[in-house]
Amino acid sequence: MKTAITTALTTGMTTLVALGAISLSAPASAEIRLGASVSATGPAAFLGDPEAKTIEMLVEQINEAGGINGEKIKLFLYDDGGDPNKARTFATRLVEDDEVTAIIGGSTTGTTMSIISVAEDESIPFISLAGAIQIIDPVRANVFKTPHTDRMACAKIFTDMAARGLTRIGMISGTDGFGASMQAQCHDIAAEHGIEVLADETYGPQDADMTPQLTKIAKTEGVQAILNPGFGQGPAIVTRNKAQLGIDLPLYQSHGVASDGFIKLAGAEAAEGVRLPGTALLIADILPDGDPQKEVVTTYKTAFEAKFDQKVSTFGGYANDAFLLMANAMKTGGADAEAIRDALEATTGLVGTTGTYSFSATDHLGLDLSAFRMLEIRDGGWALAE
Amino acid sequence: MTFNSKWVQLAVLLALIAILPVFFPSGYYFRVGALIFVNALSVVGLVILIGYAGQISLGHAGFAGIGAYACALGPEALGLHPALAMLLGALVSAIMAALIGKPILRLKGYYLAVATLGFGILVSMVLTNERSLTRGPDGMEVAELGLRDFLKGVGLKLSSGEFWYLVCGLVLIVGVWIALNLFNSSTGRAMRALHGSEVAARTVGIDVAQVKLQAFVISAVYASVAGSLLSLQNRFITPDVAGFMHSIEMVTMAVLGGVNSVLGATLGAAILTLLPQVLTVFAEYEQLIMGLVMILVMIFLPRGLLPSIAAKLRGRGE
Numbered sequence: 001m002k003t004a005i006t007t008a009l010t011t012g013m014t015t016l017v018a019l020g021a022i023s024l025s026a027p028a029s030a031e032i033r034l035g036a037s038v039s040a041t042g043p044a045a046f047l048g049d050p051e052a053k054t055i056e057m058l059v060e061q062i063n064e065a066g067g068i069n070g071e072k073i074k075l076f077l078y079d080d081g082g083d084p085n086k087a088r089t090f091a092t093r094l095v096e097d098d099e100v101t102a103i104i105g106g107s108t109t110g111t112t113m114s115i116i117s118v119a120e121d122e123s124i125p126f127i128s129l130a131g132a133i134q135i136i137d138p139v140r141a142n143v144f145k146t147p148h149t150d151r152m153a154c155a156k157i158f159t160d161m162a163a164r165g166l167t168r169i170g171m172i173s174g175t176d177g178f179g180a181s182m183q184a185q186c187h188d189i190a191a192e193h194g195i196e197v198l199a200d201e202t203y204g205p206q207d208a209d210m211t212p213q214l215t216k217i218a219k220t221e222g223v224q225a226i227l228n229p230g231f232g233q234g235p236a237i238v239t240r241n242k243a244q245l246g247i248d249l250p251l252y253q254s255h256g257v258a259s260d261g262f263i264k265l266a267g268a269e270a271a272e273g274v275r276l277p278g279t280a281l282l283i284a285d286i287l288p289d290g291d292p293q294k295e296v297v298t299t300y301k302t303a304f305e306a307k308f309d310q311k312v313s314t315f316g317g318y319a320n321d322a323f324l325l326m327a328n329a330m331k332t333g334g335a336d337a338e339a340i341r342d343a344l345e346a347t348t349g350l351v352g353t354t355g356t357y358s359f360s361a362t363d364h365l366g367l368d369l370s371a372f373r374m375l376e377i378r379d380g381g382w383a384l385a386e
Numbered sequence: 387m388t389f390n391s392k393w394v395q396l397a398v399l400l401a402l403i404a405i406l407p408v409f410f411p412s413g414y415y416f417r418v419g420a421l422i423f424v425n426a427l428s429v430v431g432l433v434i435l436i437g438y439a440g441q442i443s444l445g446h447a448g449f450a451g452i453g454a455y456a457c458a459l460g461p462e463a464l465g466l467h468p469a470l471a472m473l474l475g476a477l478v479s480a481i482m483a484a485l486i487g488k489p490i491l492r493l494k495g496y497y498l499a500v501a502t503l504g505f506g507i508l509v510s511m512v513l514t515n516e517r518s519l520t521r522g523p524d525g526m527e528v529a530e531l532g533l534r535d536f537l538k539g540v541g542l543k544l545s546s547g548e549f550w551y552l553v554c555g556l557v558l559i560v561g562v563w564i565a566l567n568l569f570n571s572s573t574g575r576a577m578r579a580l581h582g583s584e585v586a587a588r589t590v591g592i593d594v595a596q597v598k599l600q601a602f603v604i605s606a607v608y609a610s611v612a613g614s615l616l617s618l619q620n621r622f623i624t625p626d627v628a629g630f631m632h633s634i635e636m637v638t639m640a641v642l643g644g645v646n647s648v649l650g651a652t653l654g655a656a657i658l659t660l661l662p663q664v665l666t667v668f669a670e671y672e673q674l675i676m677g678l679v680m681i682l683v684m685i686f687l688p689r690g691l692l693p694s695i696a697a698k699l700r701g702r703g704e
Contacts, residue, residue, distance in 0.1 A: 041670060078666050084525060084624045085616065086662065089417055092547065093663070096413035109524040110624040117621045121546065132524055175515055177523035177624075184517070 031074045032067075032101060032335045034059070034326065035094030037115060038129070038319070039107040042081035043205075046232065046261070047107040050316030051129055052077060053308055054300075055104060058323045061303070068330045076100055080111050087111035091118035101337045102330070104322045106130050107315075109177050116143055125329070125341040127322040129315070131256075132181045136364040142341055144364045146321040146354055147314075148277075148372060150182035150229070151189065153255045156277040156372045157227060158186075158193035160385070166225040166250060170199035170217035172210065172238055174230030178256050179205075182229035198223050203234060210234075210241045218247045225249055231256030236265035243270035250275065258282055258375070259313035268380030275385055278375040281317045281353040282382045296324075297353045314354075321352030392566040395649050399562060403555040407548075416547030418663060423554035424615050426655035427561045429639045430648055431608025434565055436637070437646040438574060439601035440581030441491065442499045444633050445506025449479045449606040450613030451513055451628025455520060457617045461529035463519075468531045472614040476607045483606035484599060491598045506633050513625035525624030528617045550619045557615060558652075561608060565648045568604070577601050609636070642683055644690025653692050 039048035106112030119126035173183035201213035333340030355371020460471025643654020687694035
C-alpha cells in the first residue's frame with residue numbers, strides 16, 4: 001500500500017512544517033508586554049481600524065518619550081476580523097505565547113465576550129472597547145471597558161426627548177449586535193423616563209431601503225420622534241430615507257454613528273437637525289477653553305489626524321482612553337498583571353476623550369451620563385444641542 | 387504490504403496528534419491544534435457528501451450552528467448535561483438534514499448549491515433574530531463540559547488547551563475512522579457509484595435518493611458535532627458559526643486538501659486554520675493570499691493538494 005503511506009507521510013510533513021512556521025522569537029527582558037486584538041478588517045472595520053491605529057500610535061509615542069518608568073512597551077496587535085472564534089484564539093496566543101501582562105481590544109461585544117473567558121481564566125487585566133452592558137455587569141475581576149453602555153445612551157436620549165416634550169416615539173433598530181442590544185435596553189428604561197414606544201420596527205444590517213418601516217412609523221398615530229439604534233450604514237440610510245419621504249419628525253441616532261463618516265454617508269442636507277449622544281472628541285474645536293476634556297481631546301485629535309490623514313472617530317477615542325488607563329495603571333503596576341489590575345480598579349478622575357473615569361470594585365465602567373454630550377448636526381458639522 | 391490502507395492512514399493521524407505536542411512551545415499551540423481538529427471534523431463530513439457521493443452543500447455551517455447552539459441552549463433551557471446536549475444537537479441536525487434533504491437532494495449542480503445555501507442562511511437568520519432564545523447577534527455563554535474537573539479529580543491535571551486538544555483529537559480520529567470504514571462499505575460503494583453516474587447506479591439497483599440522503603445526514607452530523615465541540619471549547623457562541631462565510635470556509639478546506647481524500651481534507655483544514663495565524667503580520671492581505679493559494683491549487687493541482695502531491699511523489703505525475 002505504497003499510495004496510502006506516501007499520502008499519509010505527505011500530510012504529516014506538511015503539518016509539521018506549517019506548525020513550525022508559527023513559532024515566534026523568545027521574549028526579551030525589560031519591557032512591558034501589551035496585547036491587543038481588534039477588528040481592523042471585516043464588517044466591524046470602522047470600529048477596529050481607528051482603534052488599531054490609535055493603539056499603535058500611542059505605543060510609539062510613549063516609547064519615544066522613554067516608556068513607562070524607563071521600560072518600553074512591546075505591543076502585540078492582532079486583527080480578529082470581527083470573528084469571536086478568532087478573537088478567542090488570539091487572546092490565547094497573547095496570553096500563552098506572547099506572554100502579555102494586559103490586553104486591550106474586543107471591538108465588538110461578541111469578540112469581547114470571547115476574550116473575557118481567556119482573561120478571566122488567566123487573570124490578565126483586559127479593557128474592552130465594546131458597548132454592551134453585559135461586559136461589566138456582573139462585574140468581573142479583570143474586565144474593564146471604556147465606551148458608555150447602550151443603556152446610558154438610551155437614558156441620555158430619553159432625557160433630551162423628555163426635555164423637548166417628545167414622549168411618544170417610534171423606534172427603528174438594526175438587527176446587528178449593537179442595534180439589537182440597544183433596542184432591548186431602550187425598551188427596558190423607556191417607562192422610567194416617561195417615554196412611550198408606539199412603533200417598533202427593525203431592519204437587517206445589509207438592507208438598502210428602510211422606507212416601508214419609516215412609512216409605518218410615520219403613519220402611527222401620535223408618534224412625535226424617531227429613534228434609530230444601530231451602526232454602520234443602516235442609520236445613514238434611515239436618515240436619507242426619512243428626508244426623502246419628507247417625514248417631519250425629530251430623528252435621534254445612537255452614539256454608534258458618532259463620526260464624520262455618518263454625515264458624509266447620509267448627506268449633510270438629510271442629516272440636518274439629527275441629534276445623538278456623542279463624546280467631546282467630535283466637538284473638540286468648539287469645546288470651550290475651560291472644559292476639563294479640552295486638552296485630552298485636542299491632543300489626541302491633533303496627533304491622530306496629523307499621523308493618519310484621516311478624521312478621528314469616537315471609536316479610536318475608546319482605544320485612546322483604554323490605553324491612557326492602562327498606561328496609568330502600569331506606572332504603579334509595572335509588568336505585573338495583578339498589580340496592574342489593582343491599579344486599574346483604583347483609578348480615579350482620569351480624564352479621557354469619552355469622559356472622566358473613576359473605577360471601583362463594583363463599577364468597571366466608571367463613567368456617568370455627564371460625559372455624554374447631546375450633539376446636533378448643523379450645516380454638515382457637529383454642534384452642542386444643550 | 388500487509389497493512390490495510392485505512393489502518394495506515396489512521397496510524398499516521400494518531401501518531402501526529404500524539405507526537406506534535408512534544409514540539410509545542412506554549413499552550414497556544416494546543417488551542418490552534420484543537421481548532422484544526424474541529425474544522426477537520428466538519429470537513430471530513432463534507433468529504434463524505436462531496437467526495438464520496440458527489441453532492442454539494444453550501445449550507446453546512448447551518449448544521450454547525452445547530453450543534454453549537456444545542457450545547458448553549460440545552461443546559462440552560464432544558465437542564466441537560468452539555469454532553470447530552472451535544473448528542474441532542476446531532477440528533478436535531480440529522481432530523482433536519484433528513485427533512486430538508488428529501489426535497490432538495492432531487493436538485494443537481496447549482497440548484498442544489500443554492501438550495502443548501504438558503505438553508506444555511508435560514509439557520510443563521512433564526513439564530514440572529516430569535517433574541518428571546520439565542521440572545522441575538524451578541525451571542526451567548528456556554529456551560530462548562532465538566533469533564534476536565536472530573537479528570538482533575540482522578541489525578542489527571544490538564545490545561546484547558548491540552549484538554550480540548552485531546553478531546554477534539556480523539557473525536558477527529560473516531561470521525562476519520564468512520565469515514566474510512568464507510569468508504570469501502572456497501573453504502574460507501576453505492577455513494578461512489580452514484581457519484582460516477584446516477585443512471586448507471588440506478589441501473590444496478592441502487593436507491594439513489596436514499597443513498598444521497600444518507601450522505602447528507604451523515605455529513606450534517608459531522609458538522610453538528612464539530613459545532614458543538616467549538617462552542618463547548620470557546621464557552622461562548624455567536625450566530626457567526628452558522629454564517630455563510632463559515633460554510634464557504636468548510637468547502638474551501640475540503641477542496642484545497644483534496645475532496646476525495648479524508649486525510650487530504652484534514653490537511654486542507656490544517657492549512658486554512660493555520661494560515662491566518664501565520665499571516666498575522668500581513669493581516670490586511672490575508673484574504674488576498676488565501677484567494678491566490680486557492681486559485682493556484684485549482685489550476686495546478688485540481689484534485690486538491692494531497693492527492694496531487696502524492697501522485698507526483700509516486701512519479702506518476704499528472
